[in-house]
Amino acid sequence: MTPKEAYDELTKQCKEISLLGSVTAVLGWEERTYMPRGGADLRAQQLSMLAGMIHERFTDPKIGDLISAVENTDVVKVEDSIEAANIRELRHQYDKETKLPKSLVEELAKTTTLAQGKWAEARKQNDFKAFLPLLEKVIDLTIQSAECYGYEGEPYNALLDNYEPGATVEEIAGVFKPLREDLVKLLAKIQGTSKKPDVSIIEREYDPELQKVFGEMVAGAQGFDFNNGRLDITTHPFCSGFGPGDTRITTRYNRNRLNDALFGIMHEAGHALYEMGIQKDKHFGMPVGEATSLGIHESQSRMWENQVGRSKEFWMYFLPQAKRIFREALADVSLDDFYGAVNYVTPSYIRVEADEVTYNLHILLRFELERAILKREIKPADIPGEWNRRFKDYFGIEVDKDSNGCLQDVHWSAGLMGYFPTYALGNLYSAQFFAKAQQDIPDLMEQFQRGDFSQLLGWLRKNIHCHGSRYRARKLGEKVTGQPLSHKPLLDYMTKKFGEIYGF
Known part of the structure; x- marks a missing residue:
């Protein structure tokens, strides 16, 4: 042969x-x-x-x-x-x-x-x-x-490699340390201002059936193809790419929180667009027909959820659409007030509902706990107490119940220890990718104002999706942006954005 x-x-x-x-x-x-x-x-x-x-x-x-x-x-x-x-x-x-x-x-x-x-x-x-x-x-x-x-070092390295091939705890911890330090400083700035968005706007009554209509409208605008995918309800949102022509997303609806399902749909649709953009028709079954890492996967979902979905330009187009659907809830709401509401920053219990600034702190908490659990420094029975103690250290608030604490995520029940760091890595990659996309497409944000996301999707298809696993994550990041992985682009993006919203 x-x-x-x-x-x-x-x-x-x-x-x-x-x-x-x-x-x-x-x-x-x-x-x-x-x-x-x-x-x-x-x-x-x-x-x-x-x-x-x-x-x-x-x-x-x-x-x-x-x-x-x-x-x-x-x-x-x-x-x-x-x-x-x-x-x-x-x-x-x-x-x-x-x-x-x-x-x-x-x-x-x-x-x-x-x-x-x-x-x-x-x-x-x-x-x-x-x-x-x-x-x-x-x-x-x-x-x-x-x-x-x-493994070398600690058990976490063996499992992390399943989700972020080639990465090590030591490398990731080296990036996460300055990330946490700067996030704490940024959060303190935000909490120290007197200007506070009116978060009650997104906590009014939003009919789940209408949320579904609006969510599908937004996912379609992102580029999600409902002829090759579908949207369903679950306990913990996820995306499944079965193969060529079949990629499915899920969400959950909260009648009194518009953010939960909407940004959940945008997040999972971001995953789905990556799955749909990989050349599975040519390479199904081989690594190049699969995502290169979950950090890169998360960069796609977090980009659509945050840099796109929480931008003012996005809502310049979609707030009028939302007002036609949620007539009573949004009748008296201005663009600036709504933009502030969907970007409200405050420590909270639930990771998937967290704002951009505190989200990564949720990940760092889980990263810290998982490393200790795998080294058998924490017994499973002691997880609630350890979670609650460390959560207070990170966020300054007491956990009221386990369903808002260590029971909130599906990952440990699915055996996915080593997965959580990829969310924070995704945030870091997303900021670098989006900055490069803006550089390559100077009028990108103006396109968002018109409800046009096609050039962004085309850029992602060309630079990231089509490669599958051809390049490992770090090499892909450097190939696309010309820069090594760093927390600085994410901090620059958030400092500028939240400085404008909170007035510092």
Whole structure:
């Protein structure tokens, strides 16, 4: 078999494995949207079996032999070519996955499926103790996975690599430290001003059915294609890209908070646009047909949610549309007042509802806790107390109940430890990307005033989406912006924006 024939066979095998993965994704989406709670045990068995099948097929020695047959040949001689990137990432994934026993993969899939259902119930009932037994098991299995992978430094590095390939705790902590210091200073400036937006504007009554209409209108303007996607309701919003032609987003509605669903939809639509922009029709099943990292993924969702959705120019176009839909709630509201309301800054309990300034502090808190949990410095039973103590240190307020504290996020029930830092990384990347987009498209903000977001989407398609995993995150960031990852563009953006809103 020639190297080219080996590459073609590897592509065929990976596509078949990815088809199984897409079946898993459909079942996971349905479990969190429409599945009756009574189906949890069966769904856990289904997903466990599929996880085992996928693991067994991908870790088959034949896959390793095919990768080896292509490495160091003319097929991959051009660095960062599509073929070279695919083989680079497949080797990385294969070497990691072959360290995990099939039994652990199956047990983790089964346990996390059950845990997500129990978490949803526990969150609703504010009952951490009911969730604790499954949380303990998920954490134990997650630590076992880290030990199987192996790591340098601390266990967190093994898991972080699943979401941000090549990144380390030490690198991220080095970026997060000055970020936290400057965020605390910025928050203090904001809290020290007498000028305060009227947040009650977004806390009036907004019919959920009308919120859905408005949310779909906004997602469509972003570029979300409802012929290749859909919007549904869930407990914790998420996006699922199953493959070519099928990308789904979810949200949740709060009758007395317009921000929650609207910016949730814009956020998940940002994820979806990335999924829709990757060339899956050409590369489905191979790494170049997938996102390069969750930090880059989050940069897309956070950009649409914040730099676009919370800009004054966005609301110059959409506030008149919103007034026609929410006639009573917004009849007396001016553009400046509404712009201030959707950018109101104050420490709050819920991460997904947090403002731009305090959001990253929520992430740094979770990053700190997860590192301690994985080193077994914090027992699962002690998580509520540790969360509440550290939350007060970060935000200066007492957590009133666990559903507003350690039970608010789905991630730990799904075994996603190591995921949270990607949100803050996404904010950092988004600021750098958006600054570069503004440089390349000088009238970008004027386009927003007309409700035209097509040039921004085109810029993202050309510079980020189309590459998939061709470049690792840091290299992609430097290729697009010409600069290394830094917190400074984000702080510059927020200081300018909130200085104007709060008058400092």
